[in-house]
Amino acid sequence: xxxxxxxxxxxxxxxxxxxxxxxxxxxxxxxxxxxxxxxxxxxxxxxxxxxxxxxxxxxxxxxxxxxxxxxxxxxxxxxxxxxxxxxxxxxxxxxxxxxxxxxxxxxxxxxxxxxxxxxxxxxxxxxxxxxxxxxxxxxxxxxxxxxxxxxxxxxxxxxxxxxxxxxxxxxxxxxxxxxxxxxxxxxxxxxxxxx
Numbered sequence: 001x002x003x004x005x006x007x008x009x010x011x012x013x014x015x016x017x018x019x020x021x022x023x024x025x026x027x028x029x030x031x032x033x034x035x036x037x038x039x040x041x042x043x044x045x046x047x048x049x050x051x052x053x054x055x056x057x058x059x060x061x062x063x064x065x066x067x068x069x070x071x072x073x074x075x076x077x078x079x080x081x082x083x084x085x086x087x088x089x090x091x092x093x094x095x096x097x098x099x100x101x102x103x104x105x106x107x108x109x110x111x112x113x114x115x116x117x118x119x120x121x122x123x124x125x126x127x128x129x130x131x132x133x134x135x136x137x138x139x140x141x142x143x144x145x146x147x148x149x150x151x152x153x154x155x156x157x158x159x160x161x162x163x164x165x166x167x168x169x170x171x172x173x174x175x176x177x178x179x180x181x182x183x184x185x186x187x188x189x190x191x192x193x194x195x
Contacts, residue, residue, distance in 0.1 A: 024135060046121035046165070048098025054091035064192055066090050067101060072120045072166035073189035074103050075144060080186035083107040083114065093127050100124040109183050112176045116187060119167040128169055133158055141181050143170065144189045159184060 049071065057066055060079075067074045069090055077083040087106040092099040103118040119127050133151035140150040146161040157177060160169035170184055 006176060022129050023139070046123070048096060048121065049101055051099050053094050054089060055172045057088040058083045058086075063088065063105075066105075067190055070103050070118065070120070071101060072118060072195075073191045074105075074118045075116050075168040075170070075187055076105055076118075076190050077107065077116075077186040078188070078190060082182065083109055083186055084163060086113075095121075095124050095127060109176070110180065112173060112179075112183070114176075114183055115169075115171040117169045117171070119169075120165070122162055122164060124167060125162075126162050128160065128167060131156075138177075141184060143168065143184055144187055163189070 033149040055066060055069055057063060063076065063078070063085060066088055068078065077085070084107060085105060086108055088104060090101065090103045093102055094100075101120040107114040107116065117128070132153045134153070136150040136152045136157070138150055138152075140148045140159065141147065143161050145161055146163065148159045148161045149157045151160070152174065156171050156173055157180065157181075158169055158171045160167065162168075168189070170187065172180060172183060176183060
């Protein structure tokens, strides 16, 4: 192959990769910042909370109180043998001119720790934290029936969704990539009235 043909080929390949990257970024932005179609009708901004005391739990028996305390459905697994709840908390974090609520649950899937986070209000993306995550080219699974966005850093995978009412994330170690769909399958958006 001549030098000019190599140069033309590499230039074409670079353009293709740049277009592919741009398409992926646009797709992610649409998924993250646009609510699902069935949620798109309500455009009322969510009110911020006033501060309330943090609540902790150490068993699934206390999960009802945590769910009941939340202003939004909580992403959790209820009674699923494959995910064992080992800890959880609900606390407020400063956001804009008030407070947002973070409900964090930790499960065990075998020996793998799984963090499940529910955040109110839905626009409080900053409360999720960045932690050097970048977009992943791997397919994103459905999470609680919603299209998700998959991000990765050196050690973990974060799957998240945004609904009209809240922002939700599941964080697992990269070593769990082979069982990711089994881990997130039993997770559902839950209110006490649903149980």
